[in-house]
Amino acid sequence: MFHFKNVSQGSLDDLSFTIKKKEKVILFGPSGAGKSTLLFLFNRLNSPSKGTIYFENKKLSEHSVVELRKRIGLVLQEPNLFPGTVMDNIKYGPSLFGEWEDQQAEELLNYVQLPYSYIDRNVNQLSGGEKQRLSLARTLANSPEVLLLD
Structure with missing residues (x-):
């Protein structure tokens, strides 16, 4: 489902891995290690400074951002709600x-x-x-x- 090939962004350098459909992955590490940065790459809140990310064998950058964010939900550490009810x-x-x-x-x-x-x-x-x-x-x-x- 996801394939990261030589991806770098901020504190992350040269990541290469694959996550298959239905796999559950847990990331843990000290503050500042890049866990949030990595999650932001999955749904294009950030773009890699180097390398390529694939989702379902298609470059992540070729997916519509709106459709991608519908399919890949992200719950942030701090809730970011819209004004209203x-x-x-x-x-x-x-x-x-x-x-x-x-x-x-x-x-x-x-x-x-x-x-x-x-x-x-x-x-x-x-x-x-x-x-x-x-x-x-x-x-x-x-x-x-x-x-x-x-």
Whole structure:
């Protein structure tokens, strides 16, 4: 599914590896080792300064960014929510593709253990942990094939 060939970016230098479909990979290391940088390369938040990344045997740079980010979900360390309500955030991605149905909201909120009564709540009223769970729900709303958790 993914193949990195001699990829360099920031603190990462000359990475070459393959991740096959259905494989689960865990990265761990000290702060500053490049774990987040590597995750950003997977869905084109960053581009390699050297080397090539392939997704499904096609150069990552040849995939549409919008379609790629639908298929490869990334949940960041710090939640980065859009202004507005919980519902605004959850439906954002699927709405871009005409795939949103309001009944999905309750299922997603249940999955991340947020009460449905939060649906019209402004994201500024959420605690840090609630924002992180909403960020996960927003990512899952796109039904990504690959899930990256930073």
